[in-house]
Amino acid sequence: MIKDLSALADGPVSVSGWVDTVRDQKKVQFIVLRDESGAAQLVNPAVREPSVDLQTGADDAASADRFAITEAISTLAHGSFITVTGQLKKDERVKLGGLEIKLETLDLVTEALPETPIAADSGLDKRMDWRFLDLRHPKQNLIFRIQTTFLHALRTYWVDNDFIEIQTPKLMASASESRAELFEVEYFEGKAYLAQSPQFYKQMAQPAGFGKVFEIGPAFRADPSFTSRHATEFTSIDSELSWIDDHEDVMRLHEELIVAGFTAVKEKHGAEIVELFDVEVTVPSTPFPRIPLAEAKRIVAERGYEVPRADADLDPEGERRIAAYVAETFEHEFVFLTDYASSIRPFYHMRHANDPSLTNSYDLLFNGTEISTGAQREHRVEVLVEQAKEKGLDPEELGFYLDFFRYGVPPHGGFGMGLARVLMLMLHQASIREVTYLFRGPTRLEP
């Protein structure tokens, strides 16, 4: 790999990658070769004509080889994958990593079409059409190495703390959240629906006696909106645990996970993130600030913004304003907004014992945008049935879910968090499309 070259002694090397750029000068040719680990400069003294032995008139074999390589480089399409051998030489004057490789052989593995369909300044939609070329850029590559590190840090935290990993089914017989955003599947003689979240099935792990569980997997929402924060398919990070006292226990788990993930990312990629994104990743201090939603609305109002919503919730501008307040007051990028009104929470959120208009729930905001919702769940089946009815749901249809609560279940709670939102906000990107391997939206199913 290219990143390993700097540790090698000067001498013969072999390296593979794709052609980033070619500078084809008369006397010397330069190639910038790239792989997933970095880029290096290849240099070839150009031989523009094969020399002929003046005495015999025969071709000079070595010279013919040099001529062939020179010709090959002159016609080399950007993006082609090649394997080369040559002499590695450290040279401080070479800006790219302080080394270059003087070419000896060049093997063209797969030639690219000469015209690349996207350029550095192509629009996001065009870039998504050619995502596999877009992803060759070092910034895009880094995003997915960050994602790998972040997810592995979360899973390592969970495994070290005796959580069980579950894979919940994505094919369901009914809706798991609202029926409004449900994808329908032709399922043999009948219908199935795509899971909008693992909610019901991660809760099932509680009466199953699993104690603490996690899952990172896809979730599906038939959401027709085209905002920078929504997708029809997204990666959901979920955890659920038994024997909590209230949502405070869930928040404590949640912030420890965030710290584990951010610590790992900063350690492994911090310098590169500064270089490519001009962003300094901050590992947040714990505990994160916690503000009850009603108080957050009061603070925002005091600071001159009346949330233009009929319900009890904040709007995106309100979220940005409370985040600004938190940044000023606590120097913190995260804030838990807690105790949402029952009217704007799903039926399965537990309500306050002394005030049923409020729930034991929270949203987690990162740099002013919601990345997660968590809550204590209602585990008393008779209360759950009442709350479902109050939300206009038919307990009959929820039958299999309600059964989970009829044979004993511990108090429990958990959260779901959108991976792409975390990465988007961590790297100050404008859209989750930038940090999603292949975005899915109402009008995008390809590539």
Place this chain on the structure above:
Amino acid sequence: MIKDLSALADGPVSVSGWVDTVRDQKKVQFIVLRDESGAAQLVNPAVREPSVDLQTGADDAASADRFAITEAISTLAHGSFITVTGQLKKDERVKLGGLEIKLETLDLVTEALPETPIAADSGLDKRMDWRFLDLRHPKQNLIFRIQTTFLHALRTYWVDNDFIEIQTPKLMASASESRAELFEVEYFEGKAYLAQSPQFYKQMAQPAGFGKVFEIGPAFRADPSFTSRHATEFTSIDSELSWIDDHEDVMRLHEELIVAGFTAVKEKHGAEIVELFDVEVTVPSTPFPRIPLAEAKRIVAERGYEVPRADADLDPEGERRIAAYVAETFEHEFVFLTDYASSIRPFYHMRHANDPSLTNSYDLLFNGTEISTGAQREHRVEVLVEQAKEKGLDPEELGFYLDFFRYGVPPHGGFGMGLARVLMLMLHQASIREVTYLFRGPTRLEP
């Protein structure tokens, strides 16, 4: 947690879990309390009548408490979740972990319905109807702790070796494998299809310059069969890597991953697996035996079994017989069958340079059952187009996939492996249903 009790000194403790069994004797009551970590015995000297102060005629408060607890235990339904406090006492005579807890308080957290719908001897289908109760059994719980350990070991191997984790979309515009087993989704004004494998999109990571990638996620097959090895939704373990010479490089990665997973499982759960499943997990030695498929058929025939198939493949009985041969000859539970005929492999498998009737591919068999298919992929687009046509596919429909190969791509290969099959065979289970959190089949979408 119950597993932590043995390390505590005798004295006051608090513990939560569900009621496994109650023995309600006249003078003393026993409860076996269980949580995800184990089981412990609770003991309560029964007080069948509250005693009365003989002088004042008033109730004795302490005695009334004891009487209340005794009554509560007498009516305690199996499966109810409780929290108790009491005095921990080590006692070698207690078979269950050599300790018991003398009850002081008992808090009934959630009462179970008195009739449990499944028993220890219920059939598999009935148990699946009540999977959340079925999963309370220590064997089922262990399966998912093993799964957690196995998957974490694979991911740790990948991360330590610079693989990038990808999440490929499960919503697609076309089939990724055969059109025969495809689920169709209503997608706004049009149709989408559920990914049958991440094949196309993990290959996309290769022209994208990701080098080495992995994914563990769901895959969907509209397969109407009801065998013990098939499901309509399953967890697929996938990896793909660049710059291979041939499928040998893929097999080398594959066996290292299997060794990493089995080593971790044996270390963490080996003793428990012997105890609950009567199975000794063996960490396989490397290299695994490799047998070209044609030779495997010859061996099986020499040993008296003619495979009753018109095509070049083995049948399940043939797989069992070659596995028996491998066990005898190499004392190995795994075998790579290599070089499958092009006629029975998908169009994207690379064929032998000197014999296009054979592919650079393999199946991995574990204890006589196929758990995985791997191959070098054809990366030369003109060859790929020809092979697609030969298989009766329309290159037009494969357009977005074929584009991946037009702008430069390294030689690459990889494999897909079914998680449930590995666990089934590791634990000598008869069906993948036993090792799947919630099985999905043609007639099963609930719970």
